[in-house]
Amino acid sequence: MTTVIRQREAMFRVLQVDLSYFFRTKWLIGTLVALNISDMLVAGLVYTNMMSFDYFVFFVPGVIVAGMFAAALDVGRRVHLGLSQGVSQYYLSLPLNLEGLAWAHMLSAGLGGTIYGSILLVVALAFIPRLASLATLSLIPLLFIVSMGLGGIAAVLNLFSKGGDRYWVFAEGIQLVILGLSTVFYPIQVIGSLFSPDATQAILANPLSQVSDALRQVISTQSFLSIGSFGEVIGTSLILMFVGFICYRHVFAKVWELGKL
Amino acid sequence: MTKSEIAALLRFDLREAFDSPGWVIYPWLYFGFQFLIYGTIMSRLVVSLDNYFYYYGTGLLILISFNVATWNGRRFVESAHEGRLRYILSLPIRRDELFFEQVLLGVTVSLAHVLPPLVLVLYLSGLYTPAALISSVVVLTFITIGIIGLMISLSFVAFKSFDIYSAIVAALSALLIRFSTMNYPLSSMPGVISGVSLANPVTYGADLFRNAIGLDTSLLINPEVSIAVVIALCIATMFGGMFLISRVVEGVKSS
Numbered sequence: 001m002t003t004v005i006r007q008r009e010a011m012f013r014v015l016q017v018d019l020s021y022f023f024r025t026k027w028l029i030g031t032l033v034a035l036n037i038s039d040m041l042v043a044g045l046v047y048t049n050m051m052s053f054d055y056f057v058f059f060v061p062g063v064i065v066a067g068m069f070a071a072a073l074d075v076g077r078r079v080h081l082g083l084s085q086g087v088s089q090y091y092l093s094l095p096l097n098l099e100g101l102a103w104a105h106m107l108s109a110g111l112g113g114t115i116y117g118s119i120l121l122v123v124a125l126a127f128i129p130r131l132a133s134l135a136t137l138s139l140i141p142l143l144f145i146v147s148m149g150l151g152g153i154a155a156v157l158n159l160f161s162k163g164g165d166r167y168w169v170f171a172e173g174i175q176l177v178i179l180g181l182s183t184v185f186y187p188i189q190v191i192g193s194l195f196s197p198d199a200t201q202a203i204l205a206n207p208l209s210q211v212s213d214a215l216r217q218v219i220s221t222q223s224f225l226s227i228g229s230f231g232e233v234i235g236t237s238l239i240l241m242f243v244g245f246i247c248y249r250h251v252f253a254k255v256w257e258l259g260k261l
Numbered sequence: 262m263t264k265s266e267i268a269a270l271l272r273f274d275l276r277e278a279f280d281s282p283g284w285v286i287y288p289w290l291y292f293g294f295q296f297l298i299y300g301t302i303m304s305r306l307v308v309s310l311d312n313y314f315y316y317y318g319t320g321l322l323i324l325i326s327f328n329v330a331t332w333n334g335r336r337f338v339e340s341a342h343e344g345r346l347r348y349i350l351s352l353p354i355r356r357d358e359l360f361f362e363q364v365l366l367g368v369t370v371s372l373a374h375v376l377p378p379l380v381l382v383l384y385l386s387g388l389y390t391p392a393a394l395i396s397s398v399v400v401l402t403f404i405t406i407g408i409i410g411l412m413i414s415l416s417f418v419a420f421k422s423f424d425i426y427s428a429i430v431a432a433l434s435a436l437l438i439r440f441s442t443m444n445y446p447l448s449s450m451p452g453v454i455s456g457v458s459l460a461n462p463v464t465y466g467a468d469l470f471r472n473a474i475g476l477d478t479s480l481l482i483n484p485e486v487s488i489a490v491v492i493a494l495c496i497a498t499m500f501g502g503m504f505l506i507s508r509v510v511e512g513v514k515s516s
Contacts, residue, residue: 031428035435042439042454049449050309169287176294186302194301 003095010096011104018108021078022071023115036067036120040127060124061215062184065208068117069179072147073171075109076154079248080167083158083255092256102155102248106241109151114144128219135218139225142214142233146207149237152244153178159247183209207236266354267362274366279373288325288374295321296378309449315476318382320443323467325378326371326405331434333367334412338419338426356507360413364499367409368402375401388475396473403491404466410498417509442467446480465490 023029044059082088091101118140125132157174161167181203183191188209192200203209210233214225225233254260279285296318304314340346349359379397383389412430419426438444440454441463447455458464469487471477481487 028424028428031432035432038435038439043444046445046450046454047307049451050307050313050445052308055306166283169283173287173290176291180294180298185299186306190302190305193305 006095007097007100010094011100011107013094014091014096014101014104015108015111018075018078018105019111019115022074022108022112029116029119032067032116033119033123036063037123039063040124057128057219058187058216059185060128061212061219064117064120064124064215065184065212066179067120068113068143068147068211069150069175069208071116072109072113072150073154073175075105075112075151076157077167077171079105079154080158080161083251083260088252088255089259092252098249098252098256099245101252102245105155105248106148106151106244109154110144110148113147113150114140117143117147130219130222131215133218133222135222135224136215139211139214139218142211142225142230145234145237145241146211149207149240149244152240152242152247155244155247155251159251178206178208182206182212184212188213205232205236207233207240210236267358270349270354271362271365271369274362275369278366278370285373288328289377292321292325292378296382310446310477310480312386312477315382315386316446316471317444318378318386319471319474319476320467322375322379322382322401323404323443323463323470324438325374326401327408327434327438327463329371329374330367330405330408330412331430333363333370333409334416334430337363337413338416338423341416341420342423357503360499360503360506363413364406364409364502368405371401371405372398383474386474386476393474397470400466400470400473400491403495404463404470407462407466407491407494407498410495410502414498414502414505417505420509437461437463440464442481446477447482448480462490462494466494 040056040060040063044056044063047059048055079088082091088101092098096104121131121136153174154171157167157170161170179185183203183206188200188204191203195203210229214229214233217223217225296314300314300317300321303317304312307313310316337346340349376398379401380389380394383393383397415426415429415433418429440457441461442458443463447458447464447468450458465482465487468481469484469491472481472484472487
């Protein structure tokens with residue numbers, strides 16, 4: 001029983017450290033939020049002038065989701081730095097098992113994505129008041145689950161980059177592909193006209209597509225996400241979480257055995 | 262320091278820059294994905310411009326040059342952080358020559374990253390002529406030099422705090438990109454945004470680049486004005502960079 005409590009305490013500490021790294025530098029977070037706002041207000045408004053529909057309303061949920069994705073992946077960046085700077089090795093010397101360490105990082109990815117996504121959501125309320133509803137509030141737990149799933153992607157990157165500099169290229173590349181092959185920035189109808197039905201289905205199953213479409217549904221109909229859609233998002237995110245957990249566990253097991261990746 | 266010694270330093274830096282094949286290929290893959298997926302989809306959504314696909318593609322090329330310039334500035338700062346800069350400064354090298362070598366490095370890397378995608382855009386758009394290729398390369402080189410000068414000039418901030426430098430570079434890059442005609446023409450911008458964009462030299466660089474290719478010339482800023490602004494940017498940032506480097510770089514290490 002005491003061991004379990006110690007494990008939880010140590011896990012909580014790692015989670016706390018991960019989160020405090022992200023939110024410690026307030027002005028840096030302020031800069032990032034300001035950049036996301038400038039994205040909404042500049043790119044969103046200019047593209048609205050160039051398109052036949054209100055792209056701004058379509059684009060704002062996309063920016064929120066892209067910001068959440070970046071925040072969730074940021075935990076992976078710190079794990080990568082931790083692996084090369086010996087922080088992970090230190091964590092493994094704590095009374096914390098491999099599973100606990102993997103979960104701590106996954107949870108901090110979930111919390112980081114949720115907090116950052118929620119900040120952007122609050123900002124977006126100023127531009128799209130229709131977002132202020134209980135239906136939006138009900139999506140917050142979904143942001144958490146999806147961010148944890150996205151944190152799993154960072155774990156896969158850490159595994160394949162073996163803690164080397166390739167991580168940065170992999171991270172940028174995977175971010176580009178996952179965002180590009182989603183409905184974050186463009187509607188599914190246009191994607192459907194370019195890709196095969198199977199590829200279109202895969203793009204719809206992308207958790208980023210699912211969350212941005214859920215936010216758009218709230219804006220257009222003010223309705224809650226159906227249980228089926230909720231289940232779909234959670235299902236995809238759980239798969240990513242599971243894969244991520246296995247990857248982190250494998251990475252930390254290697255570090256435990258060899259002292260490095 | 263003689264010319265051959267600058268060449269030796271440049272050769273060393275270039276070997277390091279092109280050490281990994283992934284570093285060379287990645288910008289091409291990045292361009293291919295963004296151009297063929299994002300560009301195609303967005304061009305189907307944009308109704309105010311007939312050939313937004315190529316407009317976007319040319320904007321991407323400028324973005325790649327911009328990214329190389331940012332990388333160059335960051336690399337310079339990191340070399341201070343890692344102690345390499347102090348070693349180089351201990352050599353009998355003039356500070357303006359060091360700055361010149363850094364600019365040459367950035368231009369060479371930028372050309373390696375940009376040339377194949379540029380040829381692809383020219384070929385696909387049917388605008389390929391040797392003159393279009395040469396003039397567009399010249400314009401891209403000038404834009405790169407201007408931005409490299411700016412990024413290296415900012416390195417004096419990094420000698421106080423690397424975090425602040427990173428934030429300033431990220432914010433400045435994002436603002437220079439968004440408030441410019443890199444991705445959308447001036448005619449589609451709301452009043453305030455177009456006002457700010459007109460004060461941004463990247464706007465003139467992007468429009469001059471499209472002028473050099475011969476793309477959408479009716480939407481672009483007068484090329485003579487653009488030439489003047491781009492050259493002024495280059496001269497200002499080159500002199501600014503040389504001035505700052507000769508004064509702040511001695512005995513520093515990035516914190």
